[in-house]
Amino acid sequence: MTAISHKRVASAIVEIDLTGSDHDYAPVPSFRPSKSPRLPAKAHGRRVRSNDECVNTLDHTQKSAAGNKEPENLHVPLSYRIPAGILGNCKQTSRKHGTTYWSHKLYRGPGDKEVIVDYCRTREESENIAQLFLDKEVLGFDMEWKAFPDLGGIKNNISLIQLACEHRVALFHIALHRGETTSQLLAPTLRKILESPRITKTGVAILSADGHRLRRYMRLRPRDLMELSHLYNLVKYAATEPEKVKKSLVALARQCKEHLQLPLLKDKVRRSNWTKPLNQSQIDYAASDAYAGFMLYHVLEAKRKMLRPVPPPPGHAELGLPIRLTDEDEAAAPGPAQPRASELDEELDPVSKRLFAALRQRRNEIAKEKNIVPIVVALDRTLLRIARLRPPDVDSIKLLNGIGGRREDRYCVEWLRVVRDHTFDAQPTPSSSTSTSEEPFSSASTLNVLKTNSLSTQHLPSPPTSSPPLALDATIRPLFSALLALRIRLSPSPTSSLAQQLVAPDITLQTLANLRPRTLHEIEAILAGCEMPELARRRGVDLVAFMTRHGPAQSMETTTTTTTTTANATATTAEGNEDGVDGALPRSSAPTPSPSPSSVQAATRPPQEQRGDTPAVAHHLARDCNRSPTAVSTSTSTSTSHAQPQPQRQDGRVPLAAVSPNKQPTTQTGRTPAPSDLLNRPSDPRGCAKGAAACEVVDLTGDDDTEHADAGGGNGAERLEARPPRRERGGRTGATRGTGALRGGAAVARRSRLQTRRF
DNA sequence: AACGCCCCGCACTTGACATG
DNA sequence: CATGTCAAGTGCGGGGCGTT
Known part of the structure; x- marks a missing residue:
């Protein structure tokens, strides 16, 4: 994005001119005033580890880098870097006088381009600039706020948000935006970036400081946060002192000095009042912080990939997963x-x-x-x-x-x-609306799905992952079970209910099972905000094929109208019944055409379709996850036993005894699932069955909007x-x-x- | 200065397992 | 079936250290 086009986008945006002659490969001391204080050996009077403690497996690379050179085999996939001559001068001056610091201004890209800094004072400017970051996979991220906020308020507690990619740093000065509420202050695209599970935001104390404030004051759910300290500790200690691979935080300045070869200035600017219009030093400081996060991530990632064996990258900070040293730790950790x-x-x-x-x-x-x-x-x-x-x-x-x-x-x-x-x-009576959440799940199905997923019952995930919050029609259960099993496979932590809810909340899977979308577009619209699409992509799981295999023949209708059909889904017995149901979509801000209220084919499948769901799940799961069916399925006998026809109750549910190969149904109820049972929107609990049942559903999803x-x-x-x-x-x-x-x-x-x- | 997370140690409980 | 052993898990509090 050139400066010209950028100005066209938002003329009011201040584009900081950093192209002064001083910066053009000039002697280094000019980058910082000579009065800049030395980097303190202690921060806040607390102990700071000495450099002696920094010896690690990468010492050889660091030593080789000392001569203004990157380690020979270190490949950082970036085109912006500090020109060798400047870096050498900077390091020399820094050692002698302690007056030169790392800065985004040192970097140059192809054609000697400098890093662009966009300072956005209004929400409109922020929106335009934020869109430039939407297609990035990794962003440096930081926030500034008033050091001693008064009584609260968003602006005092989230004054400035910084994002950085390779060639651009954006400063979104929230405190100057008009309004007081999150929606007034935060540009929609910026919000989308912060909550996107597909855009990695890197920084130090990103969860406890920045992420916490976004949750607390803006009620956001920041996702895909990468704590650089975790990556730093992993790279530093994985090979030699694995017991030191912990989640302890390491100051950005220290990481910068070790891996970017120059210290980061952390002077009194950091404690300045960030609610007022920024001066040049504040802009430099804020931009450097975010850009340092971006650069550090790539350098640390490059160094992580040099380790043998290559440890897996730390998980998203918000998931709270342990840092793994090897892939083999995955199951045990x-x-x-x-x-x-x-x-x-x-x-x-x-x-x-x-x-x-x-x-x-x-x-x-x-x-x-x-x-x-x-x-x-x-x-x-x-x-x-x-x-x-x-x-x-x-x-x-x-x-x-x-x-x-x-x-x-x-x-x-x-x-x-x-x-x-x-x-x-x-069993609920036909008149009991609150009992919808209490209908027992197809236990045998759940049991077998979980077993065929190579998880012993000892490793069963938390109950919400296997017990649907609402009654599911019998025709939906197999698909829902398959989705649960798939979620377990994709989840970075199969035993963590939190992690699984982040992959895809129960309610979303239920919606998927109900709507049975057959195109990736529809599937991703329903899974908007969930990690499942991305995880599936990484694991080579074709969600479309998965839905096609596990769902019945009917596919989700995608009409162009957005009319919501009244949900009088009372008739669920006739074949081919396609009663429209209101509120079919989960919360989704995706700008895609909303999948229309879909047909809920309650009890429309012929009994044959209910046969052998469990072995089918096992088999397809194995295929989806690139594993052999034998590795997934417990035994053929289990599978064959479920291949027998299952009697179906009038209400479309599979009687508990019926799922057993040798048992016959013993009861029948005439209850017809209410549409709210089948399609439940956490964002509108009032639309659910009634009262307590609806509330329970929202709670069970863990998805408090x-x-x-x-x-x-x-x-x-x-x-x-x-x-x-x-x-x-x-x-x-x-x-x-x-x-x-x-x-x-x-x-x-x-x-x-x-x-x-x-x- | 205030806040918040992580790590660690301690005291205690739980439940699988071994033994009689 | 009763009992003892022990590994693993839990709640809690304190210290360390990061952020602004």
Whole structure:
């Protein structure tokens, strides 16, 4: 983008002229005033690691770079760099006088072009300039705010937003924009960039500082944040001191000095009042910060790729995933090896909770009858798994961990009876609207999908990922199950519910299953804002083919009208019924033509289409993920057993017993799924079934769309948003504590041992 | 100065497993 | 089936260090 065209875009934009003669390959000291303070050895009185500590595996490259040269084999895929002569002078001056600092102004691109700096004072200017960054994959990102903000407000807490790509730095001076609300202050495209899962934003303390403020004061959901400190630690320590590969933050200035060969100036400018129009030094400082993030990312990435073995890049900071040293860490790193009972209990849906209570009650009765301790009959965790998965038969129950030996023979029938009684007791009546969220899922389907995904039941993801928030029509369940399984495969952390919700929220997958889009355009429109499209692309999964394989023959209708059809989807029994349903689309700001309210082919598939869904899922999943079906499927017997025709209830649901190969349906209900059951929009919970059920759905998705909420909300809520609550990470519950009392002896013994050790 | 995240250690609980 | 052992997980608080 040339300056001319740029001016045409927004004439009011101030384009900083940095082409003064001083900068044209001039002696280096002129880049900074000689009075510039030395880089302090200590920041805020806190210890700063000495350079001696910086020895790492890349020392050889750094040493070779000391002579104004990049390491010979280091390939940084950028065309802008510091001319060798200037770099040498700068380094020499910096060593002697400490007066020369790294700056974006040192860089030159093809044709001796300098880095353009755009200073945007209005929202309109910001919008125009932000569009220039929309096609970039990686951006340097930084924010400035008033050092000691008064009472709050967006402008005091997010005064300036900086973005940098290779040839351009943009300064979006939010504090000067008119208005007070997020929508008034933030250019739509800038918001899109910040929340895009496909544009990597790099910086230091990007999650805890910048990201936190965007969430707190603007109610944004910044995505694809790359914490440079993580990458720095990985590059520095992966080969020699892997135990030091941590998430500890490393100052941008230090990273700059080590990897960009010159220190970054961090003087009093950083604490200036960023709510006022910026002077030249502020502009230089702000632009350098963002540009440093961009450059550091590429240099660190290049150095990471030089390591052997090449460690995988750190995950998005907002996901909170551990930094992995090798690809093999992937399976072991995230989450506990075995989910704790407390975890499961915490996230059980209402039906499962009641079923769990019933199972425990029955367990206690058995224990009382036999005069034995309840824990001997069954562990709480085992009962929780039963409650959650609702296995359809004894064989399925036996597959659960914690049931073996004599237990399975004696008690499995009991558990099965409780599951059936409780499950069918919980069937909603036709007039019960709130019960829609309590309909049991096709447990066998879920179970098998998860198993065929090479995840043992020990590694089951959190309940929301397998229990749909709403009733799903039987024709939709297989596709929904397949999507859940696909999400697990694509998720960077299969056991993290947060990570999975970021890949694609439950509600979005449900919408996908309901609408069954058949073009990438439609699929991506529904998945707007989700990571699934990008992850699928990376893993070579063809979403269109996936939807085609797992969905029924009908495809999503894409009419050109945007009329929403009234959702009187009462008739769901006739073949070919295509009742339009309102509110079909998830929240999406994608400028694509909205997929029209689609047909919901409830109960329209012939029974044959419901056969063998699970093996089909396993097979296609294997294909989608470039794996052999045998590696995905547990056994052929499992598959064949599900290839039998499944009877279908009148309401289109698969009876719990029916999914078992040898069981026949035992009940029937005449309930017809309400359209709100099938298509639920978290952004408009009022459109959901009613009251509590609707609210539950929104909660279960973990997708609280609070963008319009008051800025400056509760601090506690912010913390919860930034980091999963401890309980989510595995808190103890009353139920599980109860079992601890049974083991008092062992606990006391351990306590005494610990005390002994201390003395 | 204020804020917030990460790391670590401590005390404690949980549950799989081994043994009798 | 009862009991003991032990690895792993959890909540909590404090220190370190980053940001502006």
